[in-house]
Amino acid sequence: MSTPRDITPPQPTPETAPYWAAAREGRLLVKRCNACGEHHAYPRALCPFCFSEDTVWEEASGQGTIYSFSIMRRAKVPYAVAYVTLAEGPTIISNIVDAEFDALRVGQPVRLAFRAATDGQPVPMFAPASEP
Amino acid sequence: MPQPKACIAGIFEHPTRRADDKPLAQLHAEVAAGALRDAGLSKSDVDGYFCAGDAPGLGPLSMVDYLGLRVRHVDTTDTGGSAYLVHVAHAAEAIAAGKCNVALITLAGRPLAEGMGSGLGLRLDNMPDVAFEAPYGTAVLNLYAMVAQRHMYEFGTTAEQLAWIKVAASHHAQHNPQAVLRKVLTVEDVLASPMVADPLRKHDCCVINDGGGALVVTRPEIARGLGRPVVSLRGSGTAVKAQMGGKVDLTYSAGRFSGAAAFEEAGVTPADIRYASIYDSFTITVLCTLEDLGFCEKGRGGAFVADGNLISGVGRLAFNTDGGGLCSNHPGNRGGITKVIEAVRQLRGEAHPAVQVPDLHLALAHGTGGSLGTRHGSATLILERN
Secondary structure, three states, X not given: OOOOOOOOOOOOOOOOHHHHHHHHOOOOEEEEEOOOOOEEOOOOOOOOOOOOOXXXXXXXOOEEEXXXXXXEOOOOOOEEEEEEEEOOOOEEEEEEOOOOHHHOOOOOEEEEEEXXXXXXXXXXXXXXXXXX | OOOOOOEEEEEEEOOOOOOOOOOHHHHHHHHHHHHHHHHOOOHHHOOEEEOOOOOOOOOHHHHHHHHOOOOOEEEOOOEOEOHHHHHHHHHHHHHHOOOOOEEEEEEEEOOOOOOOOOOOOOOOOOOOOHHHOHHHOOOHHHHHHHHHHHHHHHHOOOHHHHHHHHHHHHHHHOOOOOOXXXXXXXXXXXXXXXXXXOOEEHHHEOOOEOEEEEEEEEOHHHHHOOOOOOEEEEEEEEEEEOOHHHXXXXXXXXXXXXXXXXXXXXXXXHHHOOEEEEOOOEHHHHHHXXXXXXXXXOOOXXXXXXXXXXXXXXXXXXXXXXXXXXXXXXXXXXXXXXXXXHHHHHHHOOOOOXXXXXXXXXXXXXXEEEOOOOOEEEEEEEEEEO
16 A cells, blocks of 8 residues: 555535535534434435435444445555445445455444545545454 | 237347447447348338437437438437346337337447446436545446455355356357357366456456347237247336445345346246346346346355356256357447347247257346446346247
């Protein structure tokens, strides 16, 4: 992991700008619906479960576990893509960083980390959590 | 048994696997001409046209113009590589509703000539999910790999079991002169190929190539007069599955729903099927689909595919006897149409003699479009020789 991978900048929209603004402050947000109480991801204005417009941003704990992962071995800079299940419930696509790729396991606890995209925007990612 | 709604009267698979010298529209025209020739129909008989979102220009408008068609029905449903199976089902519905008599379905793609790799030619700039995936380097490859990784975790599926799927495809591809890969592979060969996205190796992946295909769907009265074996659509199903708002479950595909719908409409069960064309973008696509269609219990796909069970003349279920996308042809990264084509060949008795399933009356064709790892469209057809 000597050379960082070039991270494609996200393209914030009015619907998702608060998510990326929070990332610039080192925080991970998830959307929760006041009508049905469900968290969802990726964030939408209308709840994908009940279609209520009453959705609000909540700060996630940053704790999660690896649901699945894959190592892109042949990329110029190999990287680990993963689905991470957040403590809040939703499972999101991310990268696992600061990790020995060969030691990654499904079910492994991870914690929030950030890497900057090529335009400087911090992007939420995850690193193996320290042993309990 | 009710009268079938429609029949697949014409099929054509473009022989090319690299089309630097032919633009996309020309490939569409060549496969259209081939399928009409196969059916014994002419262009002036066509009154319905079907293509997916990757057709050149403004889809059906550009293509109807270029092909010189006069149509009263068009459909451009796009579910990625499974779209062409959906088109067959929609064509049958349109024919039954009196909206057209002869439906032409075309696919062509030039990922090699256009240097687009494994992309589907989609516009990404307005997709709502892209900001939450593109920064992480998601690709068709690693998304399917995550399906395989989770399957291994949940069910103990092994790399050897996945390899058997490629081995079976390679046994069939040896008899197909147009196949990209004709070498017969062993499980050891597959396991020795380089890891590209854990746990998928190079040989777990399909080929990337230019090409195309076309189908002609018509009403049974017309099909019966064409002097060819009549292959009818007995049942169909379509379903979409995605990330479900974050309640991600990679252990099953939408094939669970499209398959159930198709079997119910057809009034048959997986036990009645001896030949199946199963979309094979990757080995895991086949394994997951076979479970979801009910050929074995969920989680038992690894055991089902092992030991040559998918090899024609050897195992319980002959699959992709043309060599499939894994070895022969995945035109334009959209392999659904070749799934239908080989199923029709099998039902007509026109598959290669070395892989032809004897006395075949029922066949299944299944497509998986998009990505199993994020959002995909499944389509299942049950076809019958009358």
